[in-house]
Amino acid sequence: MSRRSKQRDETRERIVEAAAETFAERGFRGASTREIAQRARVNQGLITYHFRSKDDLWRAAADRIFGMLRTQLRDGLRGLESRDPRERSRQGIRAYVRFAAAHPELFRLMVEEGKSSDERMCWLVDTHLKALFDGFRGFGGSGLDPALVPHAYYVLAGAASLIFAVAPECRRLTGLDPESNSAVERHAELVARLLVP
């Protein structure tokens, strides 16, 4: 790859990363392309250059987050096929908690977009969430009352992620820094034990 197109990809990546954070924090409407550009230390005009519109940029940002989630979940479950299925479930939950801690944008974006039923929400569900939900269904849903599967899914997502999504609030409210390594592991263990007793 030429030096130029390497630079190009680095820039695009910086923009998408900044976009993911900003959209997650402020919502689609509340995020401005200018703020995204500033965070990415990039000129505002570049955004329209690389991504045709704010809408396209949003989709690229969502793709990025869910791509990372897929990767990390796959890695976290590698080589566990032979173990006790309950322990395997716990391991999956721990991997998910660790991801939620490292990337609070995922949860923020989900809440931000899941609230209203507009076009973006539909795209998100059809493009990324359906696959994720089906994965959960096959993963931990076996042996569970089918009527409880949706409930369990949202219980897990909420229990695992909220504390990291509102980290500033958590610090002020409880004095605990949820982003510290020990807190992440404590949280992972608690959620895993509660959901798979």
Add this chain to the structure above:
Amino acid sequence: MSRRSKQRDETRERIVEAAAETFAERGFRGASTREIAQRARVNQGLITYHFRSKDDLWRAAADRIFGMLRTQLRDGLRGLESRDPRERSRQGIRAYVRFAAAHPELFRLMVEEGKSSDERMCWLVDTHLKALFDGFRGFGGSGLDPALVPHAYYVLAGAASLIFAVAPECRRLTGLDPESNSAVERHAELVARLLVP
């Protein structure tokens, strides 16, 4: 109370209710006084008349939500002093889930404001959340490792509320309407059993 000031209070109430919903959905920045006025079926000028500024209105909206939460939690726990403490905890959790279902604004607002550490978040923590957290500490925190109390608090909040906060998404993703009576009760039971085995 005269007919006039009754009308006045009704109007104020309508505005605050619409404001709570709008702030919860769009965030402080993303919510416009125009949209709030439209939702409340009220003229935009009235907002500045009744509440001095957008900031004051936001605080009134937060007061409303947390006031309702306090009331409902108190009512949900009335007359249970003599029972088994574990069942009492479960009853409290069920009451909280029912509130989260009836008022998804609470969770949406918490996530919306907890993300960044600005003045509003501090006000929210100091004015409302500290009391709530202390209540939780005394309520379910007894017999729990003190280091786990913050984690348990956010696990409960997330597990109980997320499914209702993203109800549109849940409907499209799973086909389940989380706002139906049966779903609310199923969720309450699941969360209560998981957190207090």
Add this chain to the structure above:
DNA sequence: CTTTTGACTTGTCAACTGAATAAATTGAGC
């Protein structure tokens, strides 16, 4: 070495948004 190409910058624009308020209107209560 020159030309071309493509990443990036600058400047600008029209549309729209924001909160706030001043002036006009209404109608209940004295």
Add this chain to the structure above:
DNA sequence: GCTCAATTTATTCAGTTGACAAGTCAAAAG
């Protein structure tokens, strides 16, 4: 019927919005 609070209408004006056209510059191609 007069008064004044509640409400509406109309307007202000500053700031922001996404988008884009024209220009810059350096790396690659020939």
